[in-house]
Amino acid sequence: MSGAETQEKDLDQGESLLAKIALEAELADYSPVKGCMVIRPYGYAIWEQIQSSLDKMIKETGHQNAYFPLFIPESFLQKEAKHVEGFAPECAVVSYAGGKELEEKLVVRPTSETIINYMFSKWIQSYRDLPVLINQWANIVRWEMRTRLFLRTTEFLWQEGHTAHATREEAEVETKKMLGVYKTLSEEYLAIPIIDGIKTETQRFAGAVTTYCIEGLMKDGKSLQMGTSHYLGQNFARAFDTKFQDQNGQLQHVHQTSWGVSTRLIGAIIMTHSDEKGLRLPPKIAPIQIIVVPIYKEQAEKEMVLKKCKELEETLKNDFRIKTDDRDQYSPGWKFNHWEIKGVPIRINLGPKDISSNVVEIVRRDTKEKLKNVPQQDLRQYLLKLSTEIQENLFRQANDFLIKNTFTVKNEKEFAEKINSGGYLICFWCEKTQCEEKLKQKTKATIRCIPFKLPVDQNQEEGYCISCNQKAKQQVIFAKAY
RNA sequence: CGGGAAGUAGCUCAGCUUGGUAGAGCGUUCGUUUCGGGUGCGAAAGGCCGCAGGUUCAAAUCCUGUCUUCCCGACCA
Numbered sequence: 001m002s003g004a005e006t007q008e009k010d011l012d013q014g015e016s017l018l019a020k021i022a023l024e025a026e027l028a029d030y031s032p033v034k035g036c037m038v039i040r041p042y043g044y045a046i047w048e049q050i051q052s053s054l055d056k057m058i059k060e061t062g063h064q065n066a067y068f069p070l071f072i073p074e075s076f077l078q079k080e081a082k083h084v085e086g087f088a089p090e091c092a093v094v095s096y097a098g099g100k101e102l103e104e105k106l107v108v109r110p111t112s113e114t115i116i117n118y119m120f121s122k123w124i125q126s127y128r129d130l131p132v133l134i135n136q137w138a139n140i141v142r143w144e145m146r147t148r149l150f151l152r153t154t155e156f157l158w159q160e161g162h163t164a165h166a167t168r169e170e171a172e173v174e175t176k177k178m179l180g181v182y183k184t185l186s187e188e189y190l191a192i193p194i195i196d197g198i199k200t201e202t203q204r205f206a207g208a209v210t211t212y213c214i215e216g217l218m219k220d221g222k223s224l225q226m227g228t229s230h231y232l233g234q235n236f237a238r239a240f241d242t243k244f245q246d247q248n249g250q251l252q253h254v255h256q257t258s259w260g261v262s263t264r265l266i267g268a269i270i271m272t273h274s275d276e277k278g279l280r281l282p283p284k285i286a287p288i289q290i291i292v293v294p295i296y297k298e299q300a301e302k303e304m305v306l307k308k309c310k311e312l313e314e315t316l317k318n319d320f321r322i323k324t325d326d327r328d329q330y331s332p333g334w335k336f337n338h339w340e341i342k343g344v345p346i347r348i349n350l351g352p353k354d355i356s357s358n359v360v361e362i363v364r365r366d367t368k369e370k371l372k373n374v375p376q377q378d379l380r381q382y383l384l385k386l387s388t389e390i391q392e393n394l395f396r397q398a399n400d401f402l403i404k405n406t407f408t409v410k411n412e413k414e415f416a417e418k419i420n421s422g423g424y425l426i427c428f429w430c431e432k433t434q435c436e437e438k439l440k441q442k443t444k445a446t447i448r449c450i451p452f453k454l455p456v457d458q459n460q461e462e463g464y465c466i467s468c469n470q471k472a473k474q475q476v477i478f479a480k481a482y
Numbered sequence: 483c484g485g486g487a488a489g490u491a492g493c494u495c496a497g498c499u500u501g502g503u504a505g506a507g508c509g510u511u512c513g514u515u516u517c518g519g520g521u522g523c524g525a526a527a528g529g530c531c532g533c534a535g536g537u538u539c540a541a542a543u544c545c546u547g548u549c550u551u552c553c554c555g556a557c558c559a
Contacts, residue, residue: 145557264559295518333519
């Protein structure tokens, strides 16, 4: 066991909350290469839960999984002007392989639009071939200056959807549909409330026409982009000549979308739900939903208690991911703390006293509340209800936090006062990039999105730009971001 | 990539100023005692002092370079 000493103290709420929890809860560890991380089994199990929930939704919306290669010819990246401009600085490039210099350098994919378009242009001939709805689970590499576990690593795992459509309308519907899937994933599975909206030009994906996003507010008051969905227009289709013959025999470029979420979501979970005891996982994505801690003194008791634990597991295993911590070398008290750090939503303490009176003791991780003498009959129902309650409570707490930290500001003075304490600022913006830039220079805050819906009620239709004070119709969300 | 801090036992750290046989607590192993919120006692094992050079009779300690982490800026999911 690592970090036993620091585990004894409550975890600090400092800047290093993220790294601390990631390491202590054994989600990840550092690799010898800068900015890279090892995702440890428990962290990977969380990723698998996220994956299986999302993969199901992706398939339900008609997409198929496929796999495109890691290496992309350097020339591909250069075909789309904005795309190359955006990604060139952060690309890792292989120039030497097989014992010699390569004729054409290979880019380690920072995203797969180019290689996928190359393939699409081969596969798409007719309107009858459309739409093409593809998703891939993959790793990608982006050479970042400053890295943080889960939130920004050099290599990370993600899912990238790529679709091609006959019309602009269809592609736009697709873009928003998948953003909706991300919203569902975040709010209903990860228990993280988000603000969904449109990115401004400066924050838009390199090569996209429109970028939609979901943004979450982290415990430290910073905003985290948790997922993006792009309407790519015909930009890549033109660059790669991805054309189809329509019903009138006319050749047209396809309209495309791409969308992705990554292992960053694990960072979001940490930075949204952790408390002084460690991680708190929403039941829907917790690799272990119920941990059973047996309590016993001598051997006879041990056998009796462990047998009862197995029985419990048997009756509950169809409804829950349940595990008994039957390790002999750790005391019950030690186990309590251990599983709290790891964020297991429900703990069942089971000892001789409980068994003799046919009850269990249940401790919920979200509130730390101890529920004594819960009858063993109807336990399944009780736990199902509790599980739902914990899921909802985590969302409610995060949502309250978001609302409490969202402010409407009317002028630059108010803006400057509020922005340093973190949270979201709602204000009018005249839609000029220079106004956005000016505020970024002064305050480090950026427009996270033009929200579809404001998180707090706001009736005004019109106001004055937070920066230049001219009439403005657009209300935007500002925040400091990761 | 700039500014600051750090890297010594599995973990947290002391030792470095002023060079001279590698330290503590926790954890681990064995024994014993315990087990309903991180048990007590006894013994033992465990270290290319991040890496590479240099200075020196002698380097964890001084010098140079380099790698990694953390914090702060410029860039991003």
